[in-house]
Structures are given as structure tokens and as C-alpha cells.
Amino acid sequence: MRLGTMTSLFFTRRGREDRISYLESVRRCHDAGFRVLDANLCPLSRRQTTLHLDDWRQQVDEIRNEAEKLGMVFSQSHPPYRGRLDRLETEEDRQYFRSMLLRAIEISAMLGVKWAVLHPETAPGSSCYDLEANIRENQRIYDQELELAHKLGVGLAFENMCDRGQRRRFGTTAYELEKLMDACASPLVGICWDVGHAHRTSEDQIPGIMRLGNRIKALHIDDNHGEKDLHLMPFLGSVPWEDVMHALYVSGCQADLIYEIRINGSMPDELMDLSARYCRQVGEHLLSLYR
Secondary structure, rough: OEEEHHHHHHOOOOOOOOOOOOOHHHHHHOOOOOEEEOOOOOHHHOOOHHOOOOHHHHHHHHHHHHHHHOOOOOEEOOOOOOHHHHOOOOOHHHHHHHHHHHHHHHEEEEEEEOOOEEOOOOOOOOOOHHHHHHHHHHHOOHHHHHHHHHHHEEEEEOOOOOOOOOOOOOOOOOOHHHHHHHHHHOEEEEEEEEEEHHHOOOOHHHHHHHHHHHHEEEEOOEEOOOOOOOEOOOOOOOHHHHHHHHHHHOOOOOOOEOOOOOOOOOHHHHHHHHHHHHHHHHHHHHHHHOO
């Protein structure tokens, strides 16, 4: 298990509309002490990164080369989450989104990513408790992604969701994720466990971690107070980190410990690098609890 962070640790700037580039993020993550990265590609679908332009392959080569020069690796990625697709109004927008989702898989392969994380979706018109219907729906809507990922050798990890108010969502429980993975029947399909999402459910997440064990191929590490998805640094919320890290160890999970936290946006730029170094130190403590 290694400590890493999403590139979105450096993305927005306080009081400014311009975004931090992937190249700058890689360098600043390196300077903060990180050596493992998750390429957060969610901004692709919102045109908040230049990777939607025609020269995207050249840009990805530059990002990969810079990471290699600095001794860094991309172990995970987060393509755009498909739930946004249903909220788009025009067919043109929907086609663009789908093309960016597929591009994210290809970018992941170019960066050497082992596991790209996808959100399982609840089948429209079906109960989230209808296991077979929801599995069929996810196999249908991700058919192109599954085919492309297998062609390129990129693993796809379905992430645990969290319920919204009184609305249940498929993929919230370890059991549902396990059955979805089994139905795909491929060594290139696994599970991403988001500790923050799991903490927002009404159930203790330790049994879920123990059930899934080494089927967890990717981790999203963030904290909250059990209600909103705040993406806080560990120990700033109420996640029982000692129990979580012990469960990950005992269960045999060996996925990288990847931060999905927010220090940008509200943090003055002059303090972001200092904050990132502190986050890295907290992460090192988390690793010490993996026993």
C-alpha cells in the first residue's frame, strides 16, 4: 500500500476562474512529497481542462513524461461520472460527454493507470433492490467503456455510492458491488471503496471492507461527519480511521491509499503547498495504522 493523491488536490484557485493545469499539479504534488497519483479526469466533461482539445494526446505525453522525470506514477484515475449524462439537455451534449468518458479511459492507459474508477448507476424505472435489473443496466450503459478498457488493459473499479436522503442508490452496499463485479466476470473489473461515501451510509463500513478484501482495487480516502460529502482530510470528520485502516489490513486489501480531498478553492494559493505537505504527513500516519 502506497500513499497518493488525486491531481485535483491542486485544481482551483481562490477568487479566480482559471484552473491549475495537470502539469502544475503533478509538480506541486511532487514537491509536497507525493509519488503516487490519481488522474482526476472528471473536469473533461465540463471543459475545465485543455484535454478536451485536439492536441490532447500530446498533452498527455507531456504529463506522463513529467511524472516519469519526477519519479511519480499514476496508479488510478477518475473518469467523468456518468450520472451527469442524464441531466444533459441535447443529444450533442450527450455525445460529447460519452466521447470524453471514453477518452478518459484512453488517457488512463497512456498514463499507465491500473484502475479507472466508475460510478455504478441505478436503472431508471427499477427499484435499487432489483439486483439483476441494475446489473444488466450497468453492463449496458458501460458496454463501450468495458470493451475499450479490456482492449487497452485498464482495470475498471466500480465505486461504492451513498444514498441521497430517502433515495436509495444501487452500488451503495458491498453486496451489490460484489455481485456487479461477479457478473462482469473479468480480472479487469474490481471495486473502489470510498471511505467518505461509506461513512455517509447508516451501516458500519467495517463489515463491507472485510467482505470485499482484496477485491478492492482502488481507494478514495476522505472524511466527513456522516452527512454531506465534504472530502475533508482524515481526522477532520468522524470516520473511525484506526478501525478502517485495520480492516483494510486484515481483509487483505492492498490498494493504494489515494486522497480525494479538497484544499483548493477556499485556500489562498500561498498556503496550498503548505497544506498539501501537511496532508501528506497525515497520510503517512494513516499508513502507519495499516497493521
